[in-house]
Amino acid sequence: MNQRPDIRQSETVLIPARRGIAAHVARGRTIQVINTHGKQVVDTWAFNADDIAEFMSMEHSHAALLKLVPKVGDTLVTNRRRPILTVIEDTTPGIHDTLIAACDVHRYQQLGAEGHHDNCADNLCLALQALGLTAPEIPSPLNLFMNVPVDPDGRLAFAPPTSEPGQHISLRAEMDLIIVFSACPQDMIPVNDMQPTDAHFAIV
Template sequence: MTGTLDVIPATRGKAVRLGKGQAVQIINTHGSQVVDTWAFCIGDLGHHMSMEHTRVENGRLMPAAGQTLFTNKREPILVLEQDTSPGIHDTLMAACDRWRYEHLGCTDYHRNCADNMVEALDEIGVKASHVPQPLNLFMNIPVNGDLSLTQGEPVSRPGDYVVLRALRDCYVVFSACPQDITPINGAGRKPTAAHIRLVT
């Protein structure tokens, strides 16, 4: 892979701008870190990657390598070009936010993916007015026989990665999920850094 390796610090976010045809590699450096991922069309943040529309267009609960990710206007925005992980990614769960941690018993502020997304966009001069549901890369949410959902541990391995290629000019935003109460980031419940790299 070409390009400079850049860190998504543990519990923090990072945003990049991709032109049509550019791609970004997202690396699960330690193997157990969930990376919430959003994409917004340049010039219209209300036009963004949508998991509910992507599920319909692909006819799958989660995208597979080679499949397209769609916007809330059912237009292509990214393609999942490569995936070296077992392919388990979540499209059901909303990004964690301060209310989620309050429900989990936190009385003080807890870093969260929703705020990470807003902060990451702000760092590149973009103001977000809402937080869509993300593509939760490497997150394992098994659907049980009784239709209940399990907060599972990731099944990815150290160094597993995905490559997302832009099908239009867009901002792509990442959050190294701060979850340390449930085992979403592994049995140790310790968020870690992930890495990204712009690739050709």
């Protein structure tokens, strides 16, 4: 599992297909997440660098924003209701997901997978372990580029991402934090257009 605590400013870093990566980010820096091939979901977590028990929370962010999907200018908050990441740029159509839990071994068993299947929950834990850290739990991720349309009757669906190759979203760190990405390995429903691929990020 890759980890890069020593990332240089503006260096473009690979998020390998089906794998995870973690990095330290200083307050005020910007994280640019690039959908390199256009149809790849990137599960995203952020943890307080000084106290990993504090982390970006989709539930608390819903209450703070009164939105299902953050837009440019919106700030996501932690489970202690403090600012942690602000969306400052988005060149995609703005379709992201904050509702769906990270895929895990149980999800793939329910979908009929036999044997081991790569999953975002394991990717989070392994990426943090590479930095000498243990995930306190598996928080619900910010699923960048994921397309989960909500019908008027409240029903959800899984659809391919609407982003195009090279489009990106930029997030400003509102505290010293640890960012974790997983290039989602889901290949049994169309959230990655059925073909998981690499993505990239840069800290600028």
